[in-house]
Amino acid sequence: MANTCECEGSCTSVVYEELDAFMADCPKGRDRLIPVLQKAQELFGYLPVEVQEYVAQALELPVSEVYGVVTFYHYFTMEPRGRHTINVCLGTECYVRGAKKIVEALSENLNIKMGGTTEDRRFSLTTQRCFGACGLAPVIMINDDVHGRVTPKKIAGILAQYE
Amino acid sequence: MAKPRAYVMVSVDADTVVIGAREVKTRLAAEIGGCGLGGEVRVLETGSFGPSDAGVVAAVLPDGVVYGNLTPERIPQLVEEHFVKGRPVKDWLLPGEHFLPDPENSDPRGQQYFGRIVLDNCGRIDPESIEEYIANDGYFALGKALAEMTPEALVEEVKASGLRGRGGAGFPTGLKWSFCASEQADIKYVICNADEGEPGTFKDRLIMEGDPHKVIEGMALCGYALGASQGYVYIRGEYKLSIERIRHAIEAARENGLLGKDIMGSGFDFDIAVKIGAGAYVCGEETALIESMEGKRGLPRVKPPFPAKAGFRGKPTNVNNVETLANIPFIIRNGAAQFHRIGDPGTPGTKVYTVLGHINRAGLIEVPTSVTLRDVLEDYAGGMRAGTFKMAQLGGTAGDLLDASMLDVPLNYDSLAKNGHSLGSGAILFMNETVKVCDFLHACMKFFAHESCGNCNPCRNGMEALLELTERLKQGAGYPGDIALMEELVMGMQSIAFCPLGQSPAAPVLSAVRYFRDEMLTGIDADAVRPRPEHTMRHLMKLAS
Ligand SMILES: Cc1cc2nc3c(=O)[nH]c(=O)nc-3n(C[C@H](O)[C@H](O)[C@H](O)COP(=O)(O)O)c2cc1C
Ligand code: FES
Numbered sequence: 001m002a003n004t005c006e007c008e009g010s011c012t013s014v015v016y017e018e019l020d021a022f023m024a025d026c027p028k029g030r031d032r033l034i035p036v037l038q039k040a041q042e043l044f045g046y047l048p049v050e051v052q053e054y055v056a057q058a059l060e061l062p063v064s065e066v067y068g069v070v071t072f073y074h075y076f077t078m079e080p081r082g083r084h085t086i087n088v089c090l091g092t093e094c095y096v097r098g099a100k101k102i103v104e105a106l107s108e109n110l111n112i113k114m115g116g117t118t119e120d121r122r123f124s125l126t127t128q129r130c131f132g133a134c135g136l137a138p139v140i141m142i143n144d145d146v147h148g149r150v151t152p153k154k155i156a157g158i159l160a161q162y163e
Numbered sequence: 164m165a166k167p168r169a170y171v172m173v174s175v176d177a178d179t180v181v182i183g184a185r186e187v188k189t190r191l192a193a194e195i196g197g198c199g200l201g202g203e204v205r206v207l208e209t210g211s212f213g214p215s216d217a218g219v220v221a222a223v224l225p226d227g228v229v230y231g232n233l234t235p236e237r238i239p240q241l242v243e244e245h246f247v248k249g250r251p252v253k254d255w256l257l258p259g260e261h262f263l264p265d266p267e268n269s270d271p272r273g274q275q276y277f278g279r280i281v282l283d284n285c286g287r288i289d290p291e292s293i294e295e296y297i298a299n300d301g302y303f304a305l306g307k308a309l310a311e312m313t314p315e316a317l318v319e320e321v322k323a324s325g326l327r328g329r330g331g332a333g334f335p336t337g338l339k340w341s342f343c344a345s346e347q348a349d350i351k352y353v354i355c356n357a358d359e360g361e362p363g364t365f366k367d368r369l370i371m372e373g374d375p376h377k378v379i380e381g382m383a384l385c386g387y388a389l390g391a392s393q394g395y396v397y398i399r400g401e402y403k404l405s406i407e408r409i410r411h412a413i414e415a416a417r418e419n420g421l422l423g424k425d426i427m428g429s430g431f432d433f434d435i436a437v438k439i440g441a442g443a444y445v446c447g448e449e450t451a452l453i454e455s456m457e458g459k460r461g462l463p464r465v466k467p468p469f470p471a472k473a474g475f476r477g478k479p480t481n482v483n484n485v486e487t488l489a490n491i492p493f494i495i496r497n498g499a500a501q502f503h504r505i506g507d508p509g510t511p512g513t514k515v516y517t518v519l520g521h522i523n524r525a526g527l528i529e530v531p532t533s534v535t536l537r538d539v540l541e542d543y544a545g546g547m548r549a550g551t552f553k554m555a556q557l558g559g560t561a562g563d564l565l566d567a568s569m570l571d572v573p574l575n576y577d578s579l580a581k582n583g584h585s586l587g588s589g590a591i592l593f594m595n596e597t598v599k600v601c602d603f604l605h606a607c608m609k610f611f612a613h614e615s616c617g618n619c620n621p622c623r624n625g626m627e628a629l630l631e632l633t634e635r636l637k638q639g640a641g642y643p644g645d646i647a648l649m650e651e652l653v654m655g656m657q658s659i660a661f662c663p664l665g666q667s668p669a670a671p672v673l674s675a676v677r678y679f680r681d682e683m684l685t686g687i688d689a690d691a692v693r694p695r696p697e698h699t700m701r702h703l704m705k706l707a708s
Pocket of ligand 1: 327328329330331332333334336339356357358359360361444445446447448449450482483484485487488663664
């Protein structure tokens with residue numbers, strides 16, 4: 001998932017190269033902005049202003065437009081996230097089945113607020129709209145894994161699966 | 164190899180993968196092989212065929228029994244008992260009747276034949292095998308249309324079928340197609356709306372996971388009818404398995420000459436690409452979806468011009484829901500007349516729902532449009548699991564709340580409209596008396612407040628005000644007049660919000676007030692004094708200027 005490398009600089013050029021290669025492969029035109037940003041976020045883990053400027057320049061778009069798109073969609077983030085992103089479903093079914101207790105248990109367990117990231121950058125905690133997995137409510141998603149029928153008791157065990 | 168005597172269909176969809184469906188399948192195949200039955204019993208992966216709260220589910224055909232809550236540990240005993248000794252393991256059978264996809268299957272109430280139109284293959288074939296789709300009449304409709312029908316005749320056939328859009332608004336599909344078909348342009352686009360964002364709705368996901376080729380065939384037929392050469396499936400990013408299976412299906416169709424240039428030698432060119440959403444509820448609205456596909460913020464456009472005139476990249480574009488498109492092959496294969504005979508004459512056909520809540524059997528169902536809410540509850544959902552029926556929300560968070568007085572209204576656009584309601588997106592949430600109306604409304608408002616894009620003031624501030632209002636009512640600390648204020652707010656938002664998202668809270672709020680005013684009044688504290696400033700529409704307008 002997220003590439004949150006700590007080596008500051010020396011390896012980012014490799015990441016930029018990969019992004020360049022991806023952009024070169026995309027069919028030309030305005031349409032490619034979102035796929036490119038999705039790729040960039042996958043590579044960098046988040047979309048700091050520098051990356052947005054880089055993309056804007058490469059695609060010959062005003063930075064303001066790139067920024068507008070980044071801030072519009074839930075998938076994009078401008079803050080560095082933890083190695084693993086925990087998404088708690090906010091949907092009605094999950095809410096009815098106790099999503100709130102899950103949020104509380106997660107906050108307590110990780111000692112962070114909703115929207116926060118742990119100090120060791122292991123986890124970030126966010127919410128999301130219905131995943132469409134309501135049969136398993138309440139549902140949380142860690143990176144791309146869906147965990148269903150979560151109870152506060154199960155939280156510690158689930159988190160332990162992620163280093 | 165001899166023809167197998169039995170098939171074990173393991174439902175592998177995004178929900179069951181999480182709880183180990185693939186492990187169960189692997190173990191099943193291994194155990195069956197270990198008993199030397201590999202040639203007789205085939206283990207297959209299918210999409211979901213209904214139950215969504217029964218763990219890993221597998222059906223044995225032709226026996227027609229369904230096992231639930233399977234784990235790899237249970238498999239050796241299951242294989243030994245069922246396949247070697249030939250007696251089903253009663254304890255693990257899923258109780259109740261099942262809607263096992265079977266073309267001979269009649270309505271479980273035994274009243275009316277309908278079979279399944281959209282889900283006929285779900286749970287019966289391997290969604291990753293184009294051969295199995297073809298063996299079940301797949302791509303027959305496309306072949307028939309290309310060989311025998313003109314594009315105009317195809318549009319007429321869909322018109323005659325009376326099919327109405329399943330994405331929420333219920334717009335007649337044939338009519339929509341005819342707008343786009345009559346446009347002259349060098350290129351036209353067909354878009355399949357698979358952004359399914361309405362909470363509680365996941366029927367489109369299960370259709371794509373269970374029978375992706377049906378969606379592809381529907382799109383190709385649409386492309387032929389409209390003279391479009393390029394299709395897109397816009398899938399929300401979280402639907403990983405749908406994305407995978409649709410992509411796989413597109414490739415398989417291309418390899419078999421069912422997509423690409425000169426399809427089946429007819430001279431018709433059509434190809435499909437997948438676009439992945441980046442997460443915003445409003446992108447499900449068709450013009451917002453087009454904006455998003457163009458790499459912009461997903462803000463709805465001002466209509467007109469409608470997409471049929473100027474849609475994606477300014478070209479004529481037709482947007483249909485996944486389920487709508489999945490109906491097309493049946494209509495072309497069997498003719499409009501046969502389709503029209505099913506369900507309610509005003510909204511012929513079937514409707515796919517995900518049913519959830521305090522019921523015995525949650526999951527995916529497909530029912531004729533003539534059944535009522537009570538039929539769904541009693542016959543398909545197995546009745547209430549606990550408590551008694553208090554209310555149902557029809558069509559996700561933006562849908563209406565109904566009370567027991569609406570149980571006998573048939574679930575279709577016309578019958579519901581007569582009662583001042585709409586059908587919505589295909590989710591039904593049944594609730595018993597433990598759910599408080601104000602709590603529930605608050606949960607709905609939370610969702611809208613989260614999804615408001617902030618572009619227009621009535622929606623941005625209105626949602627916050629509604630959140631505050633429902634929070635107060637929930638805690639029994641509402642100010643006298645709060646209910647009227649809430650009504651004023653949602654109606655105001657309905658008329659002046661820029662996009663349909665801002666209009667959405669009106670349905671749940673107004674229907675809640677209509678049926679549960681007395682209960683909501685208990686959230687009001689008669690002695691509470693309202694502090695200034697008030698959240699009135701006038702106040703909002705002032706903020707806006
Ligand atoms: C806020 C909003 C969200 C919507 N979300 C969806 C959606 O997730 N899926 C969908 O098919 N239609 C959605 N629609 C309806 C679409 O705008 C459009 O009517 C539909 O895709 C047309 O398909 P149909 O004619 O086949 O029903 C939404 C509409 C609004 C206003
Ligand atoms: S409400 Fe949580 S997955 Fe649907």
